[in-house]
Amino acid sequence: MTAPPEPQVIDFSPNDLAALQALGRRLGKLVARGDVICLNGPLGAGKTTMTQAMAQGMGLPADQPVTSPTYGIIHEHWGKHQEEYRGAPRREHQGQLPLFHLDLYRLGGAEEELLELGIEDYLYGDGVCVIEWPDRLGQLKPAVRLEVEIEFSGPTGRRVSLRDHAAGWTARLARESISQGV
Numbered sequence: 756m757t758a759p760p761e762p763q764v765i766d767f768s769p770n771d772l773a774a775l776q777a778l779g780r781r782l783g784k785l786v787a788r789g790d791v792i793c794l795n796g797p798l799g800a801g802k803t804t805m806t807q808a809m810a811q812g813m814g815l816p817a818d819q820p821v822t823s824p825t826y827g828i829i830h831e832h833w834g835k836h837q838e839e840y841r842g843a844p845r846r847e848h849q850g851q852l853p854l855f856h857l858d859l860y861r862l863g864g865a866e867e868e869l870l871e872l873g874i875e876d877y878l879y880g881d882g883v884c885v886i887e888w889p890d891r892l893g894q895l896k897p898a899v900r901l902e903v904e905i906e907f908s909g910p911t912g913r914r915v916s917l918r919d920h921a922a923g924w925t926a927r928l929a930r931e932s933i934s935q936g937v
């Protein structure tokens with residue numbers, strides 16, 4: 756078996772909160788059905804902040820805010836199409852996709868616990884899965900995904916690197932740059 760190709764790395768240096776939010780909104784505008792986006796980084800790095808900005812970029816209404824949950828591991832944000840999606844067959848979405856925000860921080864690490872939560876329905880579902888503390892997934896982490904690493908670089912600065920694991924993000928970002936003439 757040949758090893759999968761090394762994922763391409765794309766680096767950003769948002770030097771304040773607004774710049775990180777702008778990057779999150781930009782990524783949110785480029786999501787596709789079935790995307791899995793893994794957010795790595797220490798507490799306070801900006802994973803939940805990035806998820807909130809992605810939700811905005813995806814066009815989710817602000818009246819269902821993405822929060823850092825004190826309780827609950829999986830938060831579903833269906834926007835205005837909940838009834839349309841629930842149990843509906845896989846088909847082209849009209850407009851906006853649902854966001855499944857998974858914060859696995861409080862998880863013990865047992866894969867059985869994740870399977871009991873129905874994790875696979877989210878990971879391989881019709882929405883967009885954004886996952887904080889994704890290493891808790893262990894063997895369940897999908898091979899096709901975007902890995903995002905957020906690191907501190909000064910009081911408000913961050914370094915953000917994207918690793919595209921065969922999910923087409925490199926091409927999406929390139930297409931976006933071309934369409935914007937940069």
Ligand SMILES: Nc1ncnc2c1ncn2[C@@H]1O[C@H](COP(=O)(O)OP(=O)(O)O)[C@@H](O)[C@H]1O
Pocket residue numbers: 769770771772773775776796797798799800801802803804805823887910911912913
């Ligand atoms: N450049 C930046 N990017 C992201 N967050 C920042 C930045 N500068 C300051 N912050 C602050 O850092 C905190 C990040 O918190 P949060 O997104 O909950 O982190 P995490 O989910 O990674 O634990 C927020 O209070 C945010 O306002």
Ligand SMILES: [Mg+2]
Pocket residue numbers: 802803804823858887
């Ligand atoms: Mg968080």
